[in-house]
Amino acid sequence: MMIDNTDISVVVQGPVQALADRAMDEGITVRVLKSIRQHLPGATIILSTWEGQPVEGLDYDELVLNQDPGPNINRYKADGQPDKVNNNRQIVSTINGLKQVKTKYAMKLRSDNFLTSDNFKRLQQGFPKRGEQYRFLKERVVVNNTFTREYAKGLPVVFHACDFFYFGLTEDVIALWDFPLFQDLVYDPSKAGIEQHDGYPYYMPDCTQRLWLAALQQFDSSIGIKHLHDYSSELRRVSDYCYANNLVVGEPxxxxxxxxxxxxxNERANRTGSLITYLHHLGWQRLYRRYCDPNWKIQGDLQDWLRITSLRALLLPPKWLEGRGRLFKKVRG
Structure with a gap:
């Protein structure tokens, strides 16, 4: 049965006006809010933003004003300069908004992305079978495939789920964001002159990996990776099983x-070289069939899937060789 819009709350999280370290499309949050009214009439909109942001005139039902935790440090460059990311900002604005939700279903939506349909409702209800292992949520949560990577820098990666968009049972979406803030990496003077980060000398885990793993570790503390390209057949299996049993992954x-x-x-994230690295909806359905429902018949544009598969066969081998070479140089110093 289709989910009723009145049973949905949308948490629009993040700044409504560009910050010094985060550019935004002009007027994008107004567009976001209008898109929710258009595609989810009757849903509750909770705007979770920062104290001091200009919210006058914006169309929301509830407002959550958060104290800005600021960016967090995840790396030091060789010259000792810190590299800062907005993981903690996203966690704070997301979980504080979600904790105000009173409806059965909830969506986490960035304040600079917008809705184009309500197809996520059908997807969330469309895959009822579950596997026995790594079943952490009551129902599946729908996520975007942009940056839900199977490859990065030409090499395979695991636990790389996108953090842009989540839709599912409120208790499930909360469970995926209710974890401690990341601690700043502490500078080690004895290592001055070299990069400092988790996983060194390998590439450090990506921000999307860190957020998804932080969620999974609330259920199973043994799940983890040491660096971006930490990979084995068992890590692949666990990562795929977690995708199949807890998420529905699809293109925007x-x-x-x-x-x-x-x-x-034409931005880099949407070019062919990036698109072939993502887990596409048809690829996710293959995981669903493997781990949850062996009788599932894959649905969608098979011709487009064949195109992606062909491009992977053509473009990934040279990227793999390049990635192996860069990684070898990085590790050898």
Whole structure:
């Protein structure tokens, strides 16, 4: 049975006006809020942003004003300069908004992305079978495939789920964001002159990996990786099983999500070289069939899937060789 819009709350999280370290499309949050009213009439909109942000005139039902925790340090460059990311900002604005939800279902939506349809409702209800292992949620949560990577820098990666968009049971979405803030990496003077980060001398885990793993570790503390390309057949199996048993992964157009210009059009994240690295909806269905429902018949544009598969066969081998070479140089110093 289709989910009723009145049973949905949308948490629009993040700044509504560009910050010094985060550019935004002009007027994008107004567009976000309008898209929710258009595609989810009757849903509750909770705007979770920062104290001091200009919220006057914005169309929301509830407002959560958060104290800005600021960016967190995840790396030091060789010259000792810290590299800062907004993981903690995303965690704070997301979980504080979600904790105000009173409806059965909830969505986590960035303040610079927007809805293009309500197809995520059908997807969330469309895959009822579950596997026995790594079943952490009551129902599946729908996520975007942009940056849900199977490959990075030409090499395979695991536990690389996108953090842009989550839709599912409120208790499930909360469970995936209710974890401690990341601690700043402490500078080690004895290592001055070299990079400092988790996983050194390998590439450090990606931000999306860190957020997804932090969620999974609330259920199973043994799940983890040492660096970006930490990989084995068993890690692949666990990662795929977690995707299959807890998520529904789909392209933005499949789930009904519009991305800001930073991630759309001709931008790098939307070019062929990046698209072939993502886990596509048809690929996710293969995981669902493998781990949850062996009788599932894959649905969708098979011709497009064949195109992606062909491009992977053509473009990934040279990227793999390049990635192996870069990684070898990095590790050898």
């Amino acid at each position: 157009e499949v789930i009904g999500l519009g991305l800001n210009t930073k991630f759309s059009g």
